[in-house]
Amino acid sequence: MNNDQISLTDAAAERVRDFMAREGGIGLRVDVRRTGCSGWAYDVGIARDAEASDHVFEARGLKVVVSDKALPMVMGTEVDFVHEGLVREFRFRNPNVTGECGCGESFTVG
Structure with missing residues (x-):
């Protein structure tokens, strides 16, 4: 993957x-957007x-x-889509994240 891009998994694209x-x-x-205990x-x-x-x-x-x-915070991110039981959501593999809140709703970048 090119770290200057945003990529999608097959599931996310579908x-x-x-x-x-x-x-x-x-x-x-x-x-x-600004929110949560970690900021974004x-x-x-x-x-x-x-x-x-x-x-x-x-x-x-x-x-x-x-x-x-958003670009500096999400550059190089891979967007995935998961369906686990009742949960259906986009998930992000973001190399810029330095911390996340305990509930996983927000993140911090370095």
Whole structure:
């Protein structure tokens, strides 16, 4: 994987395609927001468009749109989608994370 990109696993790409088939959009938007005990949380959804300040990557034939604010915190991240029992969620393998809160809802970057 290129550490200057955002990548998707097959499962994540399939989930994004499912959402896009129902809701439209141009791809997956990855952003961050301040929250929780560690400071930041991922904010993902379907990208309706890309702003001039956004960074757009290609992953498994899909666009991944990242805000300028989030880019330094998520660069090199692999986005996965898991379905374990009742849990269905995107998970992130982010090389920039230096700590996470106990509940796993927020993270800190170095």
